[in-house]
Amino acid sequence: MNYIDLKEKSLQELNELLKEKKVLLFELKAKLKTMQLTNTSELRACKKEIAQIQTAITAAKAN
Template sequence: MNYTDLKDKSLTELNELLKEKKVLLFELKAKLKTMQLTNTSELRTAKKDIARIQTAITAAKAN
C-alpha cells in the first residue's frame, strides 16, 4: 500500500481502512503470542500501513 493510493480516498474510507488494519494487527499479534505466525514481517507491514493511513487522515483533515 502506497501513500499515493491513500491520498485520493475520503476521510470515511480512510477510517474504515484504519479499523481493518488495526484488527489485522491485533490478530497478527495474537498469532505471534500463540506461535502460529510464520511470517513475522507481516507485523512490520501492518504497522507501516497503519502509519501511512494515519498520515493520510491528518493530511485530509488539514485540507
C-alpha cells in the same frame, strides 16, 4: 498500498481502512503469542500501513 493511493480516498474510507488494519494487527499479535505466525515481517508491514493511513487522515483533516 502506496501513500499516493491513500491520498485519493475520502476521510470515511480512510477511517474504515484504519479500523480493518488495526483488527489485522491485533490478529497478527495474537498469532505471534500463540506461535502460529510464521512470517513475522507481516507485523512490520501492517504497522507501516497503519502509519501511512494515519498520515493520510491527518493530511485530509488539514485541507
